[in-house]
Amino acid sequence: DGGITQSPKYLFRKEGQNVTLSCEQNLNHDAMYWYRQDPGQGLRLIYYSQIVNDFQKGDIAEGYSVSREKKESFPLTVTSAQKNPTAFYLCASTPWASGANVLTFGAGSRLTVL
Amino acid sequence: AQSVSQHNHHVILSEAASLELGCNYSYGGTVNLFWYVQYPGQHLQLLLKYFSGDPLVKGIKGFEAEFIKSKFSFNLRKPSVQWSDTAEYFCAVNENFNKFYFGSGTKLNVKP
Numbered sequence: 001d002g003g004i005t006q007s008p009k010y011l012f013r014k015e016g017q018n019v020t021l022s023c024e025q026n027l028n029h030d031a032m033y034w035y036r037q038d039p040g041q042g043l044r045l046i047y048y049s050q051i052v053n054d055f056q057k058g059d060i061a062e063g064y065s066v067s068r069e070k071k072e073s074f075p076l077t078v079t080s081a082q083k084n085p086t087a088f089y090l091c092a093s094t095p096w097a098s099g100a101n102v103l104t105f106g107a108g109s110r111l112t113v114l
Numbered sequence: 115a116q117s118v119s120q121h122n123h124h125v126i127l128s129e130a131a132s133l134e135l136g137c138n139y140s141y142g143g144t145v146n147l148f149w150y151v152q153y154p155g156q157h158l159q160l161l162l163k164y165f166s167g168d169p170l171v172k173g174i175k176g177f178e179a180e181f182i183k184s185k186f187s188f189n190l191r192k193p194s195v196q197w198s199d200t201a202e203y204f205c206a207v208n209e210n211f212n213k214f215y216f217g218s219g220t221k222l223n224v225k226p
Contacts, residue, residue: 105150
């Protein structure tokens, strides 16, 4: 089955540590996205990538970094500079970088900073 | 930047009651509009979408939404809710075909 796989599902981190969340898709989609979901705030865009080796900051990129070395992979690193990293992180993709698109989501990764 | 407002944060209904969830957006240009649903423990999934044409769109599970351009609104409706509709509902807007903006979500609890 085609879809988006995020790992790990749950992650605990100590303050001051960087952590990388994995996102892999086998849908052959061009564009990939990272969102952060907090209760009562909906989904906020962290980073997105429309093509391999290119990505753009979203609305809340500070303290995060990404790479897009392969079409199917878009890992997110939550750095120690992110002041409030405890959240639910969602990876998504769309078939094309532009046009009438629909987001497909992964199951999410829940990060807790101890 | 685009903003998307969902007026109801938490709605409690009895089974068979009618549902209407409000959604307003700020962008004045061409937009694509969506409602996504997140059932407990499940992925976010598409409920319905509007790209163009008939402003009344129908989605899965008996849901529909009406795009009213003059009011910048895309309200979600269902004539008769079921217990299985208990979920969180998100309105989303896509402008310039790349960035998607989401509302803060509405949690719906349907009492059996």
